[in-house]
Amino acid sequence: MLIVQKYGGTSVANVERIKAVAQRVSKTVKEGNNVVVVVSAMAGETDKLIGLANQLSPQPNERELDLLLSSGERVTTALTAIAIESLGHKAIALTGRQMGIITDKVHTKAKISEINAYKAKDAIQKGYVVVVAGFQGITDEDEVTTLGRGGSDLSAVAIAAALKADLCEIYTDVDGVYTTDPNIVPEAKKLEKISYEEMLELASLGAKVLQTRSVEFAMKYNVPVIVRSSFNDNAGTLVTKEDKDMEDIKVSGVAYDKNQSKITILGVPDKPGIAAKLFNAIASANIVVDMIVQNISNDGKETDISFTVPKTDSKKALEITQSIAQQTGAKKATLAEDIAKISIVGVGMRTHSGVAAKMFDVLSSHGINIMMISTSEIKVSCIISAKYTELAVRSLHESFNLDFQK
Ligand code: ASP
Ligand code: MG
Numbered sequence: 428m429l430i431v432q433k434y435g436g437t438s439v440a441n442v443e444r445i446k447a448v449a450q451r452v453s454k455t456v457k458e459g460n461n462v463v464v465v466v467s468a469m470a471g472e473t474d475k476l477i478g479l480a481n482q483l484s485p486q487p488n489e490r491e492l493d494l495l496l497s498s499g500e501r502v503t504t505a506l507t508a509i510a511i512e513s514l515g516h517k518a519i520a521l522t523g524r525q526m527g528i529i530t531d532k533v534h535t536k537a538k539i540s541e542i543n544a545y546k547a548k549d550a551i552q553k554g555y556v557v558v559v560a561g562f563q564g565i566t567d568e569d570e571v572t573t574l575g576r577g578g579s580d581l582s583a584v585a586i587a588a589a590l591k592a593d594l595c596e597i598y599t600d601v602d603g604v605y606t607t608d609p610n611i612v613p614e615a616k617k618l619e620k621i622s623y624e625e626m627l628e629l630a631s632l633g634a635k636v637l638q639t640r641s642v643e644f645a646m647k648y649n650v651p652v653i654v655r656s657s658f659n660d661n662a663g664t665l666v667t668k669e670d671k672d673m674e675d676i677k678v679s680g681v682a683y684d685k686n687q688s689k690i691t692i693l694g695v696p697d698k699p700g701i702a703a704k705l706f707n708a709i710a711s712a713n714i715v716v717d718m719i720v721q722n723i724s725n726d727g728k729e730t731d732i733s734f735t736v737p738k739t740d741s742k743k744a745l746e747i748t749q750s751i752a753q754q755t756g757a758k759k760a761t762l763a764e765d766i767a768k769i770s771i772v773g774v775g776m777r778t779h780s781g782v783a784a785k786m787f788d789v790l791s792s793h794g795i796n797i798m799m800i801s802t803s804e805i806k807v808s809c810i811i812s813a814k815y816t817e818l819a820v821r822s823l824h825e826s827f828n829l830d831f832q833k
Contacts, residue, residue, distance in 0.1 A: 428593040429461045429551070433561065433583030436470035437600040438657035439503045448598075448657065449510035452556055456516055461551050463590065464558040465583040466507050468499025473562075473576070489534035493563075493573045496535075497523065500560035500579070508558040518556040521547065523563035523571075528582065530564035530572045537564055537572035539581070542589035551590075559586060580641035588648035595650050597637060598657035603664030604629065604636055606829040607681040611820050614830040618679065619662075622669035625679050628772040628806045642666065669774050677782050678773040678827040683816050685767045687717060688741035689798065690748050691733040694758030697724040702732060705751045712747060714740040718768075718801045718810065729758075733799060735810065738764060766798065767816040770808040771823060783807045789826045795819055 432455065434448050448464070455462050467473075476495050480487040487495075501522060508520035527543030547557045561579025564572050574581050580597060587595035602617050604626065609615040621629075623646035630639045636654050645652050645666065655663025673679070695701055702721065709716055717735045724730035736744045741762055748760040769790075776782050783800075786807050790797060795818065799810035811819055824830060 428459075429463070429590060430455060431463045431465060431583050431587040431590070431592045431595045433465040433579060433595070433597045434467065434507075434657060435579065435597070435599045436467045436472070438598050439466050439468075439507065440470040442506075444657075445503070445506050445510050448507055449514055451598075451657065452511050453514045453516060456556060462556050463547065463551070463586060463592065464507060464511075464556060465561045465579060465586060466500060466503040466558065467561050467579040468496075469503055472499040472502075490570060493534045494571050496573050497560070497563040497571050500562050504558050504560040508556075511556050511558065516556055517554055518558055519550050520558045520560075522560050523582070524565040524569075526559045526586065528564035528585070530566055530574070532566050532568070532570065532572070534570075534572055536575040537566075539564060539574070539585050542585060544586070544589045547586075547590065575638075575640070577635075577638035578640075580638040581644060584641045584645045584648075584650050584652065587650045588644065592650070594653065595645070596653045596655060596663075598655060599636065600656060600658060601636060601654075602656045602659070602661045603654050604666070604680075606679065607820055607824050608683070611683075611817050612681075612824045612830075615824065616829065617661075618664050620665040620667055620673070621679060622673055622774050623666060624669065624805055625673075625772050625774055626666045628770070628803070629680050629682050637666070674775050674778055676773060677775040677779045678771045678823075678829065679775075680772050681820050681823045681827070681829065682770045682772060683767055683820050684770075685813055685816060686738045687735045687766065687768055687810075688738050688744075689733055689735050689763040689766050689810060690741070690744055690760060691731060691763070692748050692752055692757050692760045693731050694729045695732055695752075696756055697728055697730045701751075701755050701757075704755065705732070705748065706734075708747050708751055709734075709736070709744055712740075712743055714744050714747075718799050718808065720799045720801075735766070735768070735799070765813045766810050767813040767819075768808050768810055769816065769819045769823065770806055771827065772806045774805050776805050776807075785826065786823065789822050790819060793818055793822055 504520040508518040511518035530537035561582040652666040
């Protein structure tokens with residue numbers, strides 16, 4: 428088999444951890460596999476480099492920032508290759524450029540456009556373990572780019588797709604994907620497998636084991652991904668195509684997200700074009716809107732619109748909304764930061780009815796008020812007051828029988 432193994436920051440945090448990575452790679456090779464290793468920077472290193480740049484400038488040039496940040500992964504790539512060689516294997520370290528990872532020109536959040544993996548393929552054929560720097564690429568004008576925070580996951584999945592690897596293992600410091608956050612619900616169970624779609628909903632909802640874009644990529648190219656711990660030999664969670672027995676389970680996981688704020692614009696004149704104006708202005712400021720709810724106007728004259736944005740953008744979004752309120756004759760705009768989004772996710776929802784109703788029942792039986800609701804085919808999300816987050820997660824987890832699920 429050809430296996431891509433990606434090791435995150437905590438898995439290469441120091442020399443001892445890098446030795447452990449080399450041991451695991453060595454074992455995998457001895458079992459008869461070809462291995463391509465993708466590494467992140469040592470834990471905390473990327474933040475440290477950003478901190479240094481920020482001491483010199485409040486807004487460092489993004490081109491230079493990318494060059495700076497890419498150095499973190501270079502360090503671990505070379506060290507890991509050295510460690511693997513010292514165990515008697517042939518190993519070669521490659522930068523993103525040497526791996527042929529071509530990206531667009533958007534510094535700090537570049538997208539991969541193609542991978543010219545001939546150098547890696549050649550090395551694999553000659554019996555080398557190839558160790559690649561994650562998180563980085565190169566434009567067709569030879570500029571170094573990075574793929575956005577957590578981007579090494581994407582590097583690994585994209586490399587697995589380009590090399591047609593049999594498996595992409597993502598090694599991290601947790602055992603896999605859980606039915607919910609074990610810090611809130613100690614009974615949370617590790618899932619044996621989960622579909623790409625469910626994983627996407629959970630990842631974008633704040634169950635951050637895998638970077639969202641890497642899951643999208645894995646789904647598009649059908650790369651089987653296993654999330655597992657580099658600190659033990661436990662089996663991990665397989666992220667794969669949906670299958671029949673996944674459908675039997677109504678809810679696979681309960682997620683929460685406390686990083687959103689709610690903005691409400693009150694007394695908006697009920698006429699065409701206002702929502703377009705508002706959300707165009709928000710989008711122009713590069714703010715990503717998640718949920719939107721517009722109330723029915725009771726007198727046909729005015730209505731209220733609420734929407735959620737990431738907490739980091741809430742002040743900016745409020746200012747924009749206030750100015751749109753003024754321009755359009757709306758009454759006012761308000762901001763609520765003490766909210767949380769609670770979601771239940773499961774492909775089984777496609778074939779089972781009453782799942783949303785049960786969620787609302789559970790919340791109401793605990794006196795939790797629902798401020799906004801949104802649904803997709805495989806997800807129901809509710810905005811509630813942040814102070815009820817733990818209670819909501821715990822009671823939903825129990826009510827949907829996840830405490831007992833295997
Ligand atoms: N080192 C980068 C970061 O901290 C990329 C990664 O770890 O995936 O975001
Ligand atoms: Mg990571």
